[in-house]
Amino acid sequence: MTTSLFDSIKLGQLTLNNRIVMPPMTRSRASQPGDVANEMMATYYAQRASAGLIVSEGTQISPMGKGYAWTPGIYSQEQIAGWKTVTDAVHAKGGTMFSQLWHVGRVTHSDNINDEQPISSSAIAAENVKVFIDNGSDEPGFVDVSTPREMSQHDISEVVQQFRQAALNAIEAGFDGIELHAANGYLINQFIDSESNQRQDQYGGSLENRLRFLDEVVAAMVDAIGAERVGVRLAPLTTLNGTVDANPIETYTAAAVLLNKHNIVYLHIAEVDWDDAPDTPISFKRALREAYQGVLIYAGRYKGDNAQQAIKDGLADMIGFGRPFVANPDLPARLQHGYPLAAHDPNTLFGGGEQGLSDYPSYQA
Incomplete structure (x- = not known):
């Protein structure tokens, strides 16, 4: 029997309605002051609750974790209450939702973090990043990003605890689980990749050392809320936000082995998705499948056909569709029935109000 994109799947203790994921997408519409999730966001996510799994936009775990204006946090009681409005709305529509927990590290400007200096694995500014x-x-x-300072052991321990607390906060806010953002050049990624990590201590140098911070953060979150509620997102081949690894195949296969030991519920791979980007090698996908035994999610340049093929070939268990979900709140139905997909307005992706967020209609035959 061939598995379909539209079949249910077990994710830890959860049974998901299909294998379609709405992946995290920053939309920068949190209420100010306080970076609080709001009713407008609740409407937006609830409209998309037919996804098997929704992963929230990146949500900063602390004031220092914020990279961009108007992104939501999950460290204050007000923020937890705001997210509870969102998760209640999604659950009322039968949806399942994880919170993506985010610390941007050096990918920020002092203006976004109360005039503090950003922190990172090393005191190296991200080049050509705004x-x-x-x-x-x-x-x-x-604006250009600010130059960070190298994190001390105290800083590292503090951020590990902030991730742990954010996981607990997410469960309090009604999320079904969390996704650790370890991709796209943000803080965890800054430790993993060789070119952004020039440390001389136990967190730098060897591959084992560069994976140590990831290891400690995941261990803390698994201890706090259970492995069946923890997923991790990696972006092995991306060079987003200036992080580059000298040997990404080796590095990220080792990361998958490490995450498998923690028994996390899913591994979410962000493939490079710009138009002329190289494809992720099939040999690498097979190596990841061998290294990691849980639910494997891929997101990138997927349409209905190649998503179905990836699941049929056994390389993926679920597929994330990013931008198509922006303008197609009923995306699973459109994919299943072959309905045409609407195009999103790129001018309304970040900031603003309901226009370009919650005013895209479902398909009318």
Whole structure:
């Protein structure tokens, strides 16, 4: 019997309605001040509750973890209450939702983190990377990132505890689980990749050392909420936000082996998705499948056909569709019935109000 994109799947203690994932997508519409999730966001996510799994937009675990203006946090009671509004709305529509927990590390500007200096694995600025700050208008101001300072052992221990607490906060906010954002050049990724990590201590140098921070964060979260509620996102071949690894195949196969030891519930691989990006080698996908025994999710340039093929070939268990979910709240039905997909307006992706967020209609035959 061939497995389909539209078949149910077990994810830990959960049974998901299908194998379609709405992956994390920053939309920068949290209420100010306080970076609080709101009713507008609740409407947006609830409209998309027919996904087998929704992963929230990246949600900062602390004031220092924030990279961009207007992104939501999950460290204050007000933020937890805001997210509870969202998860209640998604659950009312029969959906399942994980919170993506996020610390951007060096991918920020001091204006976004209360005039502090960013922190990272090493005191190396991300090259050619801009973030947006709140410049007092509806249009964000784009600025070069600030140069970070190298994290001390105390900083590392503190951030591990912040991730642990954020996982507990996410469960309090009604999420079904959490996804650790260890991809796309943010803090965990800054420790993993060889070019951004120039440390001389037990967190730098060898591959084992560069994976230590990931190991400690995942261990803390698994201890706090259970392995069946913890997923991790990696981006092995991306060079987003200036992180590059000298040997990504070796590095990320080792990361998958490590995560398998923690028995996390899923591994989410973000493939490079710009138009002329190289494909992820099949040999690498097979190596990841061998290294990691849980639910394997891929997201990237997937359409209905190649998503179905990836599941049929056994390389993936679930597939994430990012931008298609922006303009197609009923994406699973459109894929299943071959309905045409609407195009999103790129000008309304970040910031603003309901326009370009919750005003895309479902398909009408």
